[in-house]
Each structure stands twice: as structure tokens, then as C-alpha cells.
Amino acid sequence: MTSIDPLETIKVAVLQRLEGHFGLDVSPWMGVVPRILHRLTRSGDFPKHPSPTEADELTHRVFEELLLGHTRFYRHPRSWDWLRQSWKPDGDRPIRAAVLGCSSGEEVYSVLALMAEMDRLGNATCLGVDANRRSLDQARAARYEADNVGNAPEPWRLRAFFSAPGSTVQVKEEIRSRARFETMNLARSFPQGTFDLLVLRNVLIYLSRGVIEGILERCRQHGEGGLLVVAPQEAFMLSGAGWANQVEPGLPVYRIGPVREDLESGWKVDEGKSTVARRLQPTVQPEATAETTEEATVEALSSTSSIAAAGPRLVSGDSQWEEVHGALRKALQSPPESLILDLSKVRQTDYDVKKALGACLGLLAASGCQVSVIATGEGLFPLSPDVTRLLPQSGRE
Numbered sequence: 001m002t003s004i005d006p007l008e009t010i011k012v013a014v015l016q017r018l019e020g021h022f023g024l025d026v027s028p029w030m031g032v033v034p035r036i037l038h039r040l041t042r043s044g045d046f047p048k049h050p051s052p053t054e055a056d057e058l059t060h061r062v063f064e065e066l067l068l069g070h071t072r073f074y075r076h077p078r079s080w081d082w083l084r085q086s087w088k089p090d091g092d093r094p095i096r097a098a099v100l101g102c103s104s105g106e107e108v109y110s111v112l113a114l115m116a117e118m119d120r121l122g123n124a125t126c127l128g129v130d131a132n133r134r135s136l137d138q139a140r141a142a143r144y145e146a147d148n149v150g151n152a153p154e155p156w157r158l159r160a161f162f163s164a165p166g167s168t169v170q171v172k173e174e175i176r177s178r179a180r181f182e183t184m185n186l187a188r189s190f191p192q193g194t195f196d197l198l199v200l201r202n203v204l205i206y207l208s209r210g211v212i213e214g215i216l217e218r219c220r221q222h223g224e225g226g227l228l229v230v231a232p233q234e235a236f237m238l239s240g241a242g243w244a245n246q247v248e249p250g251l252p253v254y255r256i257g258p259v260r261e262d263l264e265s266g267w268k269v270d271e272g273k274s275t276v277a278r279r280l281q282p283t284v285q286p287e288a289t290a291e292t293t294e295e296a297t298v299e300a301l302s303s304t305s306s307i308a309a310a311g312p313r314l315v316s317g318d319s320q321w322e323e324v325h326g327a328l329r330k331a332l333q334s335p336p337e338s339l340i341l342d343l344s345k346v347r348q349t350d351y352d353v354k355k356a357l358g359a360c361l362g363l364l365a366a367s368g369c370q371v372s373v374i375a376t377g378e379g380l381f382p383l384s385p386d387v388t389r390l391l392p393q394s395g396r397e
């Protein structure tokens with residue numbers, strides 16, 4: 001007899017919407033989404049049989065819980081240092097900047113602090129957009145933990161830009177008044193107008209390939225002649241999409257060239273190639289099949305039950321996350337059938353690199369590569385959920 005678990009049905013619908021509507025690459029999240037759904041429906045926030053409107057809201061809530069939007073002032077300092085020293089926007093005309101995926105706003109205020117240092121704040125504006133409504137509330141409030149400002153250059157901290165320094169800091173009104181925030185789903189829309197500076201960091205890593213291409217093309221259309229800044233671990237995506245004009249070798253800051261007529265523009269959320277469709281469609285099935293499919297998903301994502309027999313083996317020493325990340329990025333250009341990542345010697349951790357590493361592992365797994373991770377724990381934890389999911393059970397606690 002066929003029995004359909006309502007949560008299973010919601011799971012498929014939510015995953016499909018995360019992919020089709022928000023453009024997320026859901027492959028790293030397959031295991032986490034059911035747990036979030038379970039909590040949200042058990043807490044009574046949502047019914048087990050949501051109406052279409054409730055299902056949309058539920059998807060948005062899951063999106064917000066998945067992408068917690070870790071950020072801070074002056075994150076990835078090398079790019080900011082370059083902007084501070086070398087960026088000279090033309091003339092006296094107003095400067096327009098936008099931060100795409102701004103989370104709680106630290107990058108927006110970093111951009112404006114930079115304008116203030118250049119004495120260009122008076123006619124500058126910075127728009128921050130994000131699909132996470134809760135993060136945007138925090139961005140508008142402009143109050144942050146003092147630790148979050150730690151990366152920023154000393155003059156920013158000491159003088160001009162924050163009032164009431166203590167355990168929290170408040171961005172000063174003269175800076176705050178030049179910022180504007182909008183809820184926006186970048187897989188579906190893009191800010192109006194043209195921009196001198198576009199900051200798009202640690203967002204592409206979450207999105208599917210067609211959506212990344214669409215967003216990058218919009219960056220060209222809306223930022224021609226200006227600059228685009230991405231995160232260091234995203235530079236390989238730009239080179240894959242034909243972006244070559246970095247302001248300095250190795251720095252993920254790009255001069256935005258003219259719009260390419262030969263490229264199709266627009267967002268390509270290709271339902272036909274949907275990861276969810278491929279992985280989960282058979283789950284609304286007789287009970288036994290549903291279980292088998294779930295196992296298959298875990299297997300495809302992690303191969304945790306057995307170490308892949310062949311394929312390259314990457315061994316990381318302590319503090320070698322950056323090197324491992326670089327090697328994984330290379331592997332992404334032509335994914336092997338299987339890959340072993342030996343992290344057993346790693347004792348130290350760095351949040352950003354771990355996150356990037358998790359994204360790479362997710363992308364590799366999504367491309368069909370059997371990824372096996374060897375880890376003993378200790379210095380590795382807490383790992384990002386993406387990496388944790390790839391570990392054998394014994395390595396998790």
C-alpha cells in the first residue's frame with residue numbers, strides 16, 4: 001500500500017522551490033532541510049499540510065535558516081586594502097555602489113566608510129540587497145558586536161564611523177544615512193540602474209550554475225566600466241565564465257568590461273537538470289522505496305560508508321586549509337570520479353576556509369564525484385554543516 005508522509009511531500013516541494021526560486025545549489029543541503037522542516041512543523045509554526053502561500057513562506061524560512069549569512073566588516077582584507085589604496089572613481093560625480101547578498105550589512109557600511117575616507121561620502125550611496133529579511137532588519141539597525149569590527153582598519157574603529165564603542169557599536173548616522181536596503185532574490189531580479197562598484201561575495205558559492213551565469217551577466221549590464229568584487233574562493237567561477245580582467249593577479253577584484261553580445265542573457269534555472277528532480281522525485285512512493293532513495297541521496301553526497309577505492313588523494317597537514325581549498329578548486333574544473341580528502345592531521349580551523357571547502361566538496365559531490373573525507377575530529381570541530389555531512393559518522397562528535 002502506498003503511504004505518503006506529508007513531511008516527505010513538503011521536503012520535495014521546499015527543495016524544488018529553494019532550487020527553482022532562489023537558485024540555490026541544494027546538493028549540500030539535502031540532509032539538513034528535512035531537519036529544519038521537522039522543527040518548524042513540530043513547533044507549530046507551520047501546518048503539516050501547508051497551503052501554497054504557507055509553503056512559500058515555509059521555503060523562505062528554510063532559506064533563512066540555511067544561509068545564516070556570516071559576515072563582518074572588512075572581510076577578506078586584501079580586496080579592501082586594494083580599494084582603499086588604488087580605487088579612484090572618476091571626477092566628482094555621485095558614486096553608486098551595491099552589495100549583492102549583503103546579509104546584515106557590514107559590507108555596505110564598509111563601502112561607505114571607504115567613501116568617507118576618500119572624502120566622497122557626501123554624494124555616495126550604497127544599496128544592500130539580500131533575500132534574508134531577518135538579516136536586513138539587522139542591517140538597517142546598524143548595531144553590531146564590537147568583535148565584528150575587529151578586521152577594520154584602526155582609523156575606522158577609533159574615529160569616524162562608530163559611535164558608542166563598547167561591547168556593541170553603532171554605525172554613525174552620517175554613514176548610515178547613505179545606505180539603503182532592499183529584500184531581493186538575486187535569482188529573479190537585480191538592482192535598477194548602473195553602479196561604480198558591485199560587491200558580490202560569498203553568495204555565488206550557494207547558487208546553481210545557470211543562476212551564477214545570469215547574475216554575472218547582470219553585473220556586466222549594470223556595472224560596465226566599474227568594479228566587481230567577489231570572494232577569493234569564488235574567483236574560479238568568474239574565470240570559468242570568461243572574466244579575465246582582474247585589477248591585480250590573484251586579487252578577486254575585476255574591472256567590468258562591456259556587455260558581451262554573444263552571450264545569452266537572463267537567468268537559467270533549468271528545471272530539466274534539477275538536482276532535486278534527479279535525486280528526490282521518487283521519494284513520494286511506497287514506503288520502502290522512499291527509504292531507499294533517501295539512502296541513495298546520502299550515499300551520493302557523502303560516500304561515507306566506504307572510502308572510495310581509487311582516485312586522487314589529498315592530504316592536508318595542519319593549517320593547510322588554503323592549499324587544500326586550492327586543490328579542490330582545481331579538481332572542480334575536471335572532476336575525477338572519486339576523491340579522498342585526508343584531514344586527519346588538521347588541528348586548526350578557520351571558519352571562512354572551512355565554509356569554502358564545504359562548498360567545493362558539495363559541488364564536487366553534485367558533479368558526481370565520490371568524495372570521501374577522513375578525519376579524526378579534535379581540531380576540526382565545529383566544522384561547517386556542509387563538511388560535517390561528508391564525514392563518516394565516527395568523525396562527527
Ligand SMILES: C[S@@+](CC[C@H](N)C(=O)[O-])C[C@H]1O[C@@H](n2cnc3c(N)ncnc32)[C@H](O)[C@@H]1O
Pocket residue numbers: 022023067068069070071072075100101102103104107129130131132135184185186187200201202203206231
Ligand atoms: C555568507 S553570506 C555573505 C555575506 C557577505 N556578502 C559577506 O561576504 O560577508 C551569503 C548571503 O547571500 C544571501 N543569498 C543567497 N542566495 C541569495 C539569493 N538568491 N538572493 C539574495 N540573496 C541571497 C544569503 O541570504 C546570505 O545573506
